[in-house]
Amino acid sequence: MVSSSMTEDAAVFGGLKNMVDGLANTYKLYSPKMIAVSTTCMAEVIGDDLHGFIENAKSEGSVPRDFDVPFAHTPAFVGSHVDGYDSMVKGVLENFWKDAARKEATASINIIPGFDGFCVGNNRELKRLLDLMQVTYLFIQDASDQFDTPSDGKFRMYDGGTSINDVKAALNAEWTLSLQYYNTRKTLDYCRDVGQAATSFHYPLGVEATDEFLMVISEISSREIPEAIRLERGRLIDAMADSQAWLYGKKYAIYGDPDFVYAMARFIMETGGEPTHCLATNGTSAWEDEMKELLASSPFGKNAQVWPGKDLWALRSLLFTEPVDLLIGNSYGKYLERDTGTPLVRLMFPIFDRHHHHRFPLMGYQGGLRLLTAILDKIFDNLDRETMHAGVTDYSYDLTR
Numbered sequence: 001m002v003s004s005s006m007t008e009d010a011a012v013f014g015g016l017k018n019m020v021d022g023l024a025n026t027y028k029l030y031s032p033k034m035i036a037v038s039t040t041c042m043a044e045v046i047g048d049d050l051h052g053f054i055e056n057a058k059s060e061g062s063v064p065r066d067f068d069v070p071f072a073h074t075p076a077f078v079g080s081h082v083d084g085y086d087s088m089v090k091g092v093l094e095n096f097w098k099d100a101a102r103k104e105a106t107a108s109i110n111i112i113p114g115f116d117g118f119c120v121g122n123n124r125e126l127k128r129l130l131d132l133m134q135v136t137y138l139f140i141q142d143a144s145d146q147f148d149t150p151s152d153g154k155f156r157m158y159d160g161g162t163s164i165n166d167v168k169a170a171l172n173a174e175w176t177l178s179l180q181y182y183n184t185r186k187t188l189d190y191c192r193d194v195g196q197a198a199t200s201f202h203y204p205l206g207v208e209a210t211d212e213f214l215m216v217i218s219e220i221s222s223r224e225i226p227e228a229i230r231l232e233r234g235r236l237i238d239a240m241a242d243s244q245a246w247l248y249g250k251k252y253a254i255y256g257d258p259d260f261v262y263a264m265a266r267f268i269m270e271t272g273g274e275p276t277h278c279l280a281t282n283g284t285s286a287w288e289d290e291m292k293e294l295l296a297s298s299p300f301g302k303n304a305q306v307w308p309g310k311d312l313w314a315l316r317s318l319l320f321t322e323p324v325d326l327l328i329g330n331s332y333g334k335y336l337e338r339d340t341g342t343p344l345v346r347l348m349f350p351i352f353d354r355h356h357h358h359r360f361p362l363m364g365y366q367g368g369l370r371l372l373t374a375i376l377d378k379i380f381d382n383l384d385r386e387t388m389h390a391g392v393t394d395y396s397y398d399l400t401r
Contacts, residue, residue: 003022004018004019004021006042015048015053016053019037019053019057020060021062023037023062023063024057024062024063027067033068033164034067034068034164035067035068035069036072037050037069037070037072038071038074038087039072039073039074040074040076041077044073044075044078045075050071051071054069054071057069068096069095070088071091071095072087072090072091073087074087074088080281081282082115082282085184086187087186089112089140089187090187093190094190096164096168096171097168097194102172102195103172104174105172105173105174107135107174108173108174109138109173109175109176109177109220109221110137110140110177110191110196111130111138111140111177111179112176112178112179112183113139113142113179114178114179114180114203115180115257116179116203117348117349117351117358118360118361118363119142119143119144119147120143120148121361122179122361122362122364124144125361125367126364129364132229133214133217133218133221133229135221135223136221138166138170138173140162141162142160143160143161145160146160147358148359173196174196175199176188176191176196176197177201177216177217178198178199179200179259179363180200182258182259182284182287184200188200201216201259202263203260203363204363205362205363205367205371206263206368207237207267207365208266208270209263210363210365210368211233232364236368236369236372240271240372243372243376244271244272246379246401247376248271248273249272249273250271250273250274251323252275252324252325252326252327253276253315253319253326253327253342254277254278254328255278255328255329255333256328256330257280257348257349258280258284260348261279261280261283262290264328265291265294265295267368267371268300269295269298269300269301271372274300274303274304275295275300276305276322276324277319277322278304278306279307279308279315280308281312283309288306312332312335316335316336316340319336319342320340323340323342324342325379326342326344326345326375327342327345328345328347329344329345329346329347330346330348330350331350331351331354333346334353343378343381380401383396384397
């Protein structure tokens with residue numbers, strides 16, 4: 001990530017000089033094959049012409065005339081990071097697809113993960129499942145290796161990822177699937193505009209959501225779901241049944257991005273838990289309607305409340321007035337845990353205060369096992385804390401749970 005370092009002069013006269021210098025420095029220092037440009041508040045407030053600035057920078061020799069510089073307008077005061085992600089992915093695809101001829105490859109699938117802090121574990125798990133099904137697929141925006149580059153003595157500036165040639169070839173796919181609908185609305189519309197079939201999911205984790213994902217893959221690829229995957233499904237259900245006594249009736253507050261909250265509420269209801277508070281600061285009225293429909297589909301969701309556009313300060317108040325057993329979200333929830341005493345399970349980006357969570361999947365049946373274990377560990381850790389006082393509560397400080 002390279003900053004154009006706009007100062008007061010740029011705020012008055014525009015950021016053209018910063019663009020010219022920034023592209024030139026980036027090209028010389030890092031020798032990239034592409035530079036993607038996005039905006040922040042200052043450039044958007046003063047109305048900088050991003051496309052014009054890039055063309056002027058090329059004219060001044062900052063980068064070669066035929067060098068790829070996809071761009072997107074991503075003002076921080078419009079939407080949230082999921083909208084910025086959507087605009088940038090769409091900008092990259094437009095850059096490589098707009099003047100190209102499409103030759104459809106039957107049963108080929110593009111996968112767009114969405115903005116996912118767990119992409120290392122999730123992308124690798126989904127690739128494993130797709131490989132077991134022998135599906136022809138391509139991940140667009142695959143950061144799994146970039147966020148998990150090995151320390152083996154070999155320097156890698158850019159490890160893994162989606163190559164430019166792969167992005168160009170992705171135009172020919174029959175289908176584009178998004179794993180997070182609210183992260184990719186504009187991108188999916190563009191994919192449909194170029195002639196692709198497109199559909200989306202809400203972060204496929206847990207039993208039913210993974211079932212839906214795999215069945216869609218099976219239908220459009222004409223590939224059977226193999227026995228090995230069916231066994232994984234059965235093992236997850238068996239694990240959920242083994243721990244049902246500890247999960248049934250537990251109340252949860254869930255916060256995060258819209259697709260994640262939807263997926264997590266769905267999984268919690270599969271375990272017999274109650275997603276009492278479902279909050280997404282960047283949730284829309286459409287998301288609220290989808291959540292209410294989901295919650296109404298299960299008796300475990302009948303008392304749930306959906307909170308679009310609310311923040312963690314609002315959730316803090318709710319945890320005092322309508323307390324729950326567990327809080328599911330990101331590292332920012334530790335302050336709610338401190339203030340309200342509600343145990344926090346860290347399962348959502350960003351996680352600043354714990355290490356290596358991103359290396360393990362949440363999606364798929366294997367991800368479901370990891371979720372189940374994380375929730376149960378928190379339940380048992382909290383139970384041990386409450387029952388460890390000698391002579392007071394330790395009559396329930398059991399070795400076996």
